[in-house]
Amino acid sequence: MTKGSAGSDKPIEHRVPTPGTVRQLYGTAFACAKPGCRADLYTVNTDTGQHVLNSHVAHIHARSEGGPRWNPAMSEADNRDVGNLLLLCFPHAWEIDQVPDEYPAEMLRAWKRDQLADFERAQRNWQISDEEAREAVAPFDLGAVVERISAVVPFNPRMRSRIETWQLAIRRGHAMRVSRLTPLVPAERRPAVLAWMAAREDPLVEVPAGQVRVLVGRLGAGKSEQALRWWGQAVQVAANSPDTEIPLLLPARHITAGLESAIASELGGDPSGRCQVVIDDLDSVPLRDAARLLAEARQLVHTWPAVSVLATARPGILVPEEEKILVEPWPAQRGAELAKLALGDDIPWQLWNTEIAGLLTSPLTALGLAMRVHAGRDLKVSRAQLLADLATMVIDSQSHEVADGTWQDLARLAVRILGQSQPVTATSFGPLPLVRRLTTTGLVVGDGTELTFALPVFEQYFGSEALRMGLADVETIAAASSFPRWRYALAFAVSTAIDQDQERLVGGLARVNPAAAFWVLDEIADGSADRTHDGPSDEAIAALIGSRDPTGELTDEPDLAIRAGQWLRGAEQALLTGLGPLAESLARHRDGRLVQWGTWLQNGHMTLARSRDQLPPPDVIKLSKIWPSLGRWHRIEGIRFPTSDFGRWLRAQKALQEQLQTVIRRRTLPVPRTSRLARERLYLLAEFVYNSGAARRRRTIDLAELRDTVAAWMDRVNRSVRSTWQGTGRSVDSDDIRWLAAQLAMEDGDTLLPIWPEGDQPETGRWIWQTYSRELTLTQATDIVREALIGYRQLAETSFPAFGDALGLYSMLPVRVEGLVRRPVNDENASMIEMIVSLNPDRDAQRSDVPSVDLRLVPDDGDAFWTFSQQRRTAARTTFGQSPLQNLDLPLGHTCPATSLAYRWLVQDLAGVGWIKDHHGLLD
Numbered sequence: 068m069t070k071g072s073a074g075s076d077k078p079i080e081h082r083v084p085t086p087g088t089v090r091q092l093y094g095t096a097f098a099c100a101k102p103g104c105r106a107d108l109y110t111v112n113t114d115t116g117q118h119v120l121n122s123h124v125a126h127i128h129a130r131s132e133g134g135p136r137w138n139p140a141m142s143e144a145d146n147r148d149v150g151n152l153l154l155l156c157f158p159h160a161w162e163i164d165q166v167p168d169e170y171p172a173e174m175l176r177a178w179k180r181d182q183l184a185d186f187e188r189a190q191r192n193w194q195i196s197d198e199e200a201r202e203a204v205a206p207f208d209l210g211a212v213v214e215r216i217s218a219v220v221p222f223n224p225r226m227r228s229r230i231e232t233w234q235l236a237i238r239r240g241h242a243m244r245v246s247r248l249t250p251l252v253p254a255e256r257r258p259a260v261l262a263w264m265a266a267r268e269d270p271l272v273e274v275p276a277g278q279v280r281v282l283v284g285r286l287g288a289g290k291s292e293q294a295l296r297w298w299g300q301a302v303q304v305a306a307n308s309p310d311t312e313i314p315l316l317l318p319a320r321h322i323t324a325g326l327e328s329a330i331a332s333e334l335g336g337d338p339s340g341r342c343q344v345v346i347d348d349l350d351s352v353p354l355r356d357a358a359r360l361l362a363e364a365r366q367l368v369h370t371w372p373a374v375s376v377l378a379t380a381r382p383g384i385l386v387p388e389e390e391k392i393l394v395e396p397w398p399a400q401r402g403a404e405l406a407k408l409a410l411g412d413d414i415p416w417q418l419w420n421t422e423i424a425g426l427l428t429s430p431l432t433a434l435g436l437a438m439r440v441h442a443g444r445d446l447k448v449s450r451a452q453l454l455a456d457l458a459t460m461v462i463d464s465q466s467h468e469v470a471d472g473t474w475q476d477l478a479r480l481a482v483r484i485l486g487q488s489q490p491v492t493a494t495s496f497g498p499l500p501l502v503r504r505l506t507t508t509g510l511v512v513g514d515g516t517e518l519t520f521a522l523p524v525f526e527q528y529f530g531s532e533a534l535r536m537g538l539a540d541v542e543t544i545a546a547a548s549s550f551p552r553w554r555y556a557l558a559f560a561v562s563t564a565i566d567q568d569q570e571r572l573v574g575g576l577a578r579v580n581p582a583a584a585f586w587v588l589d590e591i592a593d594g595s596a597d598r599t600h601d602g603p604s605d606e607a608i609a610a611l612i613g614s615r616d617p618t619g620e621l622t623d624e625p626d627l628a629i630r631a632g633q634w635l636r637g638a639e640q641a642l643l644t645g646l647g648p649l650a651e652s653l654a655r656h657r658d659g660r661l662v663q664w665g666t667w668l669q670n671g672h673m674t675l676a677r678s679r680d681q682l683p684p685p686d687v688i689k690l691s692k693i694w695p696s697l698g699r700w701h702r703i704e705g706i707r708f709p710t711s712d713f714g715r716w717l718r719a720q721k722a723l724q725e726q727l728q729t730v731i732r733r734r735t736l737p738v739p740r741t742s743r744l745a746r747e748r749l750y751l752l753a754e755f756v757y758n759s760g761a762a763r764r765r766r767t768i769d770l771a772e773l774r775d776t777v778a779a780w781m782d783r784v785n786r787s788v789r790s791t792w793q794g795t796g797r798s799v800d801s802d803d804i805r806w807l808a809a810q811l812a813m814e815d816g817d818t819l820l821p822i823w824p825e826g827d828q829p830e831t832g833r834w835i836w837q838t839y840s841r842e843l844t845l846t847q848a849t850d851i852v853r854e855a856l857i858g859y860r861q862l863a864e865t866s867f868p869a870f871g872d873a874l875g876l877y878s879m880l881p882v883r884v885e886g887l888v889r890r891p892v893n894d895e896n897a898s899m900i901e902m903i904v905s906l907n908p909d910r911d912a913q914r915s916d917v918p919s920v921d922l923r924l925v926p927d928d929g930d931a932f933w934t935f936s937q938q939r940r941t942a943a944r945t946t947f948g949q950s951p952l953q954n955l956d957l958p959l960g961h962t963c964p965a966t967s968l969a970y971r972w973l974v975q976d977l978a979g980v981g982w983i984k985d986h987h988g989l990l991d
Contacts, residue, residue, distance in 0.1 A: 100153050100175075100182040153179050232313045236302050239316060240295060247291070250461045250509050250521045251434040252409045260408050264292070272297045272392060276341060277372040279364045281349075281386040282379045284394030286524060286555050287431025287454060290379040293394065294345045297377055301343040312342035319360060319378075320351040320490055326363040327370075342374045348523065349380040352488045354551050357384050383551050383586070385875075385979050387950070402427025402436075409437040414446075422447060431457075431524065438464065451562035451591045454555070458528040461509055473504050478538055480505065480518060481529035485544075485552050490517040530556030531563065541575040547873035547980075550583045554590075557583065562591045566712070570617040573716055577641040582873075582981045584642065588716055596711035597718075602671015603710045611710050631673060631708055632666035632687035639719040646723075649866040652736055653726040655701050657682055665690045665700065673708050676700040679788075697788040728983065731974060734966055735802070736866050740813065743822070744858040747963040750822050752807045754962070755794055756780065768819040774811055780804050823847065823964065835960035836900050841890060845924050848888045848902060848957050853920045855968035856882065860914065862973050874976040879951065881912040883919040887935055888957065891927050899956040903932050905939045906951040 153175055155163070163170045244261060252260050272293055274280045282290045301314035315333050322329045330344060331337055346364065349357040357380065364376040380386065406427065407413050414423070414436065423446055426432040435453045438460045439446060448456070462469055476497070483491045493502045493513050502518065505511040510525045511518060520526040530553055533539045544553040561572045576584040603611075605627055612621055612634050624630040640661060643650035655662045655677045663681040667674040667690040674693050679701040695703065709718050730736055738744045750768075756776050757768045783790050784801045792799045824847075826838025839847065863870070863877045870877075886904030891897040902922070909919065925931035939952050958964040977983045 099155050100178040233306055236313050240299055246512055246521055251438060256409055256411055263408055271300055274375040274377050276375050277368045279368055279376045279390050280392050281390050282392050282394055283382055286381060287429050288394045289430045290394050291347055294347060294377050294379050298345045310340040312338050312340055314343040316345045318347050319349050323489060326360055327367055338371050338374055340373055344376045346378040349378055349384055356488050396428035399424045399427040402433035405430060405433045406437040409434050410440055414440055451558050454524050455528055455559040455563050458510060458525050469508060476501060476505060477529045478533040478536055481526045482533045482538055484526050485530050492516050493518050527555035528559055531560035534560045542579050545576050545579040545583045547580060550580055554586055558587050558590045561587055566615045567617045570615050574641045578645045581642045581645040585720055585981055588713055592713040592717055593711055594717055597709040597714045602707050607710055608708055626689055628666045628668035628689050629687050631668050632664050635715050636664055636686055638715040642719055642723055647869045652730050653723050667693045669693060671708050673706050675706060676703045734970055736862055738861045738865055742858055742861050743854040744966045744969060747822050747966045749810050751962050752803055753819055755799055766821050770817055770819055777808050777811060781808050834898055839959050841924055844890055845888060847959055849920050849922050851964045852884055853918055854965035856918045858965050858969035859972045862969060873980055875979050876972050876976055879906060879908050880914045881909045881916055882906045883909040885921045887925045887931055888922050889925055889927055902955045902957050903935055904953055
């Protein structure tokens with residue numbers, strides 16, 4: 068007996084039918100004919116009345132490995148006769164079909180006699196009508212039975228024979244390859260390309276059972292093909308291994324009800340053995356859904372240890388290093404081989420240029436080059452331009468015009484696909500004639516219900532067309548929540564626009580989402596173009612500004628030095644606008660406005676000076692000499708004027724990122740005055756000033772004496788351009804002293820005490836932590852983690868409000884923390900105490916609430932840490948990859964432990980959204 072329908076405890080009833088009758092097959096059961104097997108063949112759910120078919124009809128006289136077949140020596144009526152049929156369960160029917168010679172007809176007829184005898188004994192208690200009795204002796208029509216059962220029995224993939232499931236998987240894999248090649252390779256050369264792809268011998272991806280791996284590579288790098296090869300190998304293994312499930316290939320967009328449900332739906336139940344699963348194109352769903360799918364995959368492989376999952380994603384979806392498999396660029400020779408097969412000939416030598424070798428390092432761009440040669444187009448093209456041109460080359464290759472209305476419908480389809488995570492159905496998008504027009508282009512594929520583009524690059528291209536047509540706007544698609552799915556569309560739009568429109572688009576991106584602007588620049592801009600030593604001529608600078616100025620206003624400025632300064636300032640101002648409150652920490656401001664600039668230009672080299680406190684107008688003035696003396700100028704730098712297409716944006720990006728790293732390294736981002744982070748900085752600076760020149764360190768600070776010293780230092784600050792004081796392992800500058808003086812003006816009392824207490828044990832060991840008792844260690848750890856979480860939230864709210872939930876840890880808030888603290892007992896080599904913490908979203912709290920922190924001390928044996936991590940390792944990561952399970956050091960005895968931990972989390976977040984490149988040196 069088994070359970071009934073969901074939410075019911077009623078059992079399913081099993082009864083025995085009369086052979087040969089259609090009516091009595093419904094709601095009844097027949098046991099498998101093989102001796103010793105009592106598997107039920109037909110069952111009915113008594114709650115719902117739904118029937119489940121779980122049987123195989125074997126032909127006694129003739130079988131083959133592909134399943135039952137007719138005996139040609141018998142008539143069709145005899146073949147269909149019930150006397151020539153035997154009911155078996157799936158496993159035993161499959162087993163007999165594999166080795167038919169070991170099961171002669173006489174053996175099977177004996178099984179049938181026993182099966183009928185069992186039935187006759189079971190039916191003695193049955194009461195049937197005369198009409199049912201007449202039906203019982205009616206000829207058995209197998210086709211009618213199958214047709215009738217199919218009409219009433221809900222489909223389940225387990226109804227297919229294993230060979231049918233295997234063959235379907237083979238056809239799906241072939242269809243996926245063909246659909247990807249169809250727009251790019253002529254039909255007559257497609258078989259050669261397919262054969263070449265199948266013959267490749269480079270190593271396959273390895274994903275152990277019970278593990279998750281993610282193939283990460285750029286658009287067109289061949290991620291899906293690598294995943295398909297891994298999946299195809301698993302299909303071949305499954306052909307000869309009955310204990311292995313036929314592997315699954317699941318587009319991420321189709322997994323709408325959860326990964327485990329999708330797998331159960333494809334298999335017809337839970338995985339019963341080794342099972343390999345591909346989740347293709349995580350970029351087709353929002354980042355939050357992609358992170359959820361990866362979290363579900365991690366949980367799945369722990370629930371079913373024989374399952375392994377391989378996903379594909381572009382850079383931007385953060386993946387732990389232990390799960391990431393980077394898709395390496397192809398050797399150019401391999402790309403040349405593929406292009407030759409697609410083209411039918413070598414690329415003519417006279418068309419080669421330095422860019423071609425780089426474009427042959429991925430399959431999509433190699434095929435794009437072949438199409439470009441065939442279309443007679445110039446091969447001196449950037450990667451972004453090549454990918455953006457693929458759609459138009461496909462249309463051109465088909466030698467027919469596409470109406471403007473169809474082009475607009477393709478753009479509308481891209482907006483729908485990129486704007487929602489669920490599949491776009493043909494019926495929801497438009498009438499049948501419209502859908503047929505789209506599929507006729509070769510760019511769109513319809514499987515009867517869902518509409519998709521034949522290649523992801525096409526949906527991105529028509530996304531860029533939608534932007535050009537006004538069907539989408541930069542403010543919406545560049546927002547943090549939508550940009551990851553639109554990023555190549557934006558890159559295509561920028562790379563294919565005319566000069567002035569490029570500047571408008573990048574400027575709009577910068578003001579909406581600077582991280583998006585940075586990504587687009589990294590994708591399409593040539594960062595090496597302005598690295599030459601020689602400076603450009605005045606004519607080249609004037610021509611660049613004149614052709615790219617989106618407003619045309621700069622041409623009214625007669626002085627080229629001022630005009631050049633205004634050109635560079637415009638890019639930096641746009642990025643600062645997008646940064647919001649953070650702007651004042653990265654560039655010199657006064658009263659919330661960017662200070663005045665001074666410029667000098669000679670032989671293509673510029674001096675750029677930022678005023679100390681002078682505000683516009685004018686925005687930019689001309690310096691009286693190439694290198695002015697400090698005084699009214701806060702900072703002076705010399706640069707080569709950038710004349711590449713996006714040079715001013717790359718220069719502004721580099722300048723702001725460098726300044727952000729400096730601010731983070733010095734831990735000087737603004738926070739509320741009452742924040743624990745502000746209190747830690749106050750004591751750190753106060754102690755530095757108070758103990759400067761002292762014979763020994765004094766921890767309790769006399770505020771009156773401190774104020775006198777700070778007043779004297781402020782006098783030096785006011786009389787100098789910039790002052791610096793050096794101490795043991797630390798330096799303080801004029802800005803620090805200004806901040807300290809402002810903080811002290813709001814302090815009450817006579818003394819300033821350390822924020823964190825010293826240890827309560829005598830100094831008998833080598834390390835500071837050894838002076839803390841177990842009780843004080845746990846108290847300090849709990850307080851530090853709590854204050855660090857509050858400080859992190861304040862940093863995010865104060866400096867990064869526009870990022871919102873784009874910040875990984877911030878998107879988890881509010882959280883409750885549980886964790887372990889491991890205090891070494893007799894280890895003289897342990898310089899720090901270790902912690903492991905689990906950050907769990909707290910749905911019952913508000914983001915501004917004080918977080919709940921529950922830590923406990925554990926023995927120094929390692930087992931508790933391992934058990935804790937195993938119990939929580941399936942927890943979902945946040946959108947940009949912050950792990951909710953973290954190993955941390957407890958910095959007992961440090962002046963600013965909460966600040967260090969808060970900035971650690973912030974730095975990891977900023978690296979996740981692309982705002983910091985090399986962040987490892989900032990985590991100390």
